[in-house]
Structure formats: structure tokens, C-alpha cells
Amino acid sequence: MKYFIQTFGCQMNKSDSERIAFVLEQIGGQKAQDAEQADLVVINVCSVRQSAVHRVYSLIKKLKEQKKKIVLTGCLLPSDRKKLQDKVNLIFNIKEIFQLPKKLKKIGIAIGQSKISVSSLRKNYLEIKPLYSSFFSAYVPIMTGCNNFCAYCVVPYVRGREVSRSPLLVLKETKKLLAKGCKRIILLGQNVNSYQGEIGEKTIDFSQLLKMIVSLPGKFWLSFITSHPKDLSDKLIKTVFSSDKICKYFHLPIQSGSDRILKKMNRGYKVEQYKKIIEKIKKEASKKKIDVAISTDIIVGFPSETNSDFEKSASLMEKIKFDMAYIAQYSSRPLTFASSFKDNVDSSKKEKRQEKLFKILFKTALNNNKKYLNKEARVLITGFDKKGFIHGETSLFKNVRILNNDNLTRVGEFVKVKIVKATPWGLTGRILYFSET
Ligand code: SF4
Known part of the structure; x- marks a missing residue:
């Protein structure tokens, strides 16, 4: 069948x-x-x-x-x-x-x-072997579920409470992937920062797990999604910048730029705290002279969001200058706490607010990408399009379209590229030479 x-x-x-x-x-x-x-x-x-x-x-x-x-x-x-x-x-x-x-x-x-x-077949579903859809880039779940109960979100109801996977089993899966030539490991969890794995009596936090993985031999990129701002510690920031193998890409959902709305959303942090985390990340990046990319999720039109609340989200986006943002219009979900609120921002207003944030994102993403013009970048080749162009991604998940198809390039290889064009959603480059990482 x-x-x-x-x-x-x-x-x-x-x-x-x-x-x-x-x-x-x-x-x-x-x-x-x-x-x-x-x-x-x-x-x-x-x-x-x-x-x-x-x-x-x-x-x-x-x-x-x-x-x-x-x-x-x-x-x-x-x-x-x-x-x-x-x-x-x-x-x-x-x-x-x-x-x-x-x-x-x-x-x-x-x-x-x-x-x-x-x-x-294993009873613990995460231990069932996946049929990976890519041989060079793999998702490795480290936990499932969520304990946070953000007011708008169904995840804790449909996926249950957080359960962390054993660090040894995460390592075992990663080792196997690397042995087969996988070049990028993406650790998955609804809130990876609250990972608490166990080895015997010992509890391993997310920073420790990252360190265990980067100590594996081989040249590969290690990335992770998603981080919750309330749990992103200084220790984790230091760990990310401590190894060349860890991608300096942070997906950090802010959801709103208004403290009043964040409180109603039950997010557990204030805008100032979020800004401080971003400052620390950027400071660490500039100290080490390395690029960093920051993306986020934002909801517009959460119940009772006023123009003034929304403008705070807009000015936060202007200030942080995100590389990417997933901007969604609020929709009420059954079971959630917010479903008891009146969905009182009309859809045309939600539409306009979303459009305004898209425009800001367009500008900041373009400016961020322009920084790569005429510079060299390492690119992992991810595929070819119908016109014969090679496509790839940088360690910061920037899409790169490559102009010179030398017919030698293979999917899953690293190449060094010179960036010749930047748009908000990607880069264009020319291959200079092959690179191992
Ligand atoms: S938005 Fe994220 S952190 Fe909040 S409840 Fe949903 S999955 Fe958990």
C-alpha cells in the first residue's frame, strides 16, 4: 500500500x-x-x-x-x-x-x-527511529510538551506537560546521524531552555546538553528551537558563544511589545527583560566579532490590544531589528485561557497591524542581510531549483541562491560563497571554494 x-x-x-x-x-x-x-x-x-x-x-x-x-x-x-x-x-x-x-x-x-x-517498536515514541527526510540536516527532539500555559496556546493541552528525553539517547541519535554524514543537527522542543535530562542521579540542563553534543568529533552545525525568553539564561548565551559548532541563531518569541498584553498572555517576562537578553546576545557577538541572527514570533490583535499596545510591538520591532519574525493575527483557540476573553480586535484592524509589522520586518531584515554584501559566507548546500540554481543556507538560516553552478557541488556539502546580492528573505552568492565546515 x-x-x-x-x-x-x-x-x-x-x-x-x-x-x-x-x-x-x-x-x-x-x-x-x-x-x-x-x-x-x-x-x-x-x-x-x-x-x-x-x-x-x-x-x-x-x-x-x-x-x-x-x-x-x-x-x-x-x-x-x-x-x-x-x-x-x-x-x-x-x-x-x-x-x-x-x-x-x-x-x-x-x-x-x-x-x-x-x-x-519502542513504547517511548521519541525512541522510535525516524525515517529522516534529509541526510544532511536532521531534527532531533530533546523534549515534548510544555508547562507554560501561555493564555492563547493549545500546546500544553494537546501535547501535555514537558518531558525531557534522556541525554544519552539524544547523544546516541546524534552520533549515529554524524556517522552517516549529517552536517546539521537541529534540537527541538517547545521550550528547550527548560530541558532537564537525567543521567542516573544527575540532572543535565540545556547548556550541559549542548556541551555534550559539541564534544562529539566531526565538523557539524548544532542549532536549536524554540527558546522561551523567561528561561534563556546567561549561562546558555555563554555556551552558545563558546563553540564554533553552535549556530548563533536565536529564535526568541516576544509575542507582544506591551507589558500589559504580555501579562494577559501569561508570558512570564516584561519587555525590558527581553531587551536585556537581546543586548547580552548582541554584546557577546560583537565581543567575539561574530554574526548573530535573531528571529521572533509576534501576535497582533490579542484581545483588548489597543493602538497604543500595538505601537509598542511596532517600536520594539524597530529597535531589535529582527532577521525574521513570524507575525500572526490572534485567533481564539478552544480550551485556552484566552478563549474566555472577548476577541474584540476586528479582523481589518488585525490585518492592518500585521501589514505594518511586515513592513518593519522587510526593512530590518533587508538591512541585516545587506551587511553580508561582498563578504564570504559558509553555506550548506540544500538543493537545486528548476532553473538549475544551487540553494543553500548559512549557519544563521539565511537562504542563499548560488549563481555559478560548477556541476561539482553536491547537496549536503559546505561551500565558501561570496555574497553579491541581498534581499530581506535571502542572499545571492558565487561559490569561491569548498569548505569543510
Ligand atoms: S506558546 Fe510556547 S511556551 Fe507558551 S504554552 Fe505554547 S508552546 Fe508553551
């Missing part, structure tokens, strides 16, 4: 889909190019925004017309689960992925000849 996995949402869902793919292949499934060519479609759902949920509903409608077998998993709210259970063949909890073969069989979905004994 041919399968296709449609993933919505964050990197954590993408990483979970790699585990689902592994299980399906072990029981004889073959990956289809797209949903149309598949017999079985697994939808890995995201409920963080209502727009993503709408997309899931319309996809299910289309797949049903095509008479596909449909399986749902991911961050699914109980209310959606109830509405969808009669429309799909199966809904399963990602943490019970080891039971997927049995569940598929029970509802009459025969995948094919099993390559493994199903009982050998």
Missing part, C-alpha cells in the same frame, strides 16, 4: 512525521509522491491557529471524495476529534505510535509485508 503524510504546523510535527514514516515503511508501506497517488493518507494536524484547522477540514473533504483511507494524528483538540472521528478511518495519539500497526490492522487497513516484529 502506498502512503502519503501531510504535515501541518511546526518542526516538532515534521519530526513526528518522520517517525510515522518509519513505522509505515517497517510494515511494508511505500511512500507516494503525493496524496493523489496514495492509498493511505496520514494527516499530522496542527491546532495552534484556526486557519490550519480549516485546511485540515478541507483536505479531509477532498480525500474522502477520492476515496482515500485517512488517518489523523498530531495536535488535535478534543472538539475537532469529536467532529472528525466519523469522517476519517482512524485517529491516533502520536505517543501511541507503537500501536499504529495493530490499529491499522484492526480497521482493515493492510499495508503490506511487515519487516519487523511490531512488538519490537
